[in-house]
Amino acid sequence: MITADYIAIIAFLALIIIGAWVGFGRGLDLITRGFVGSAISVVACYFIYGIVLDWGFVQSLLAKFVEFMQSQQTGFCDFLLSIRIDMIVFFAVLFLLVQLVRKLAIAIIRNFFEIDLLAMRLINKVLGVALALFVALALTLIVFQLITWAGEDTVNTVAEAFKGSALGIDNLFFNNPLNSIIESIKLAK
Secondary structure, eight states: OOHHHHHHHHHHHHHHHHHHHHHHHHHHHHHTSHHHHHHHHHHHHHHHHHHHHTSHHHHHHHHHHHHHHHHHOOHHHHHHHHTTHHHHHHHHHHHHHHHHHHHHHHHHHHHHHTOSSHHHHHHHHHHHHHHHHHHHHHHHHHHHHHHHHHOHHHHHHHHHHHTTOTTOHHHHHHTOHHHHHHHHHHHHO
């Protein structure tokens, strides 16, 4: 076993303890705050933008907004219309609504998993461990991906440090699933 294996074992045990202590409800709440929560909302907005944009009342509101802006007859309003301020405002409102729904959903999930019953406490702790391990794995894969982007010298140094890992850290480093996503994007060009 190499040093990285020992670090991985210690991190694994620490994540089990932290995941069980924090639980699924609070863990999900902690993860989805701040930047990650905003990123989740942006991705959700991206997926539902076209659907919501096609709704009749949304089209009507946007048309009224554009009409109002055109009636102002100022250079500034013309500039705002040229950069499609209607779509920017629409996306901003959609983002705020998605943020609100996300926060409400997380609060409901958190309260559900923190019901004071023995079975729910056990499920909360088990799912908390799973969530902690999943987040740690995702972050590890992202760090490995960043290392591969850092250049050949860095990759060789890290590969040498992971060489002979009993836990297969070297295998995970070289067979990072994120690499295939990047490669498929490169091939699509």
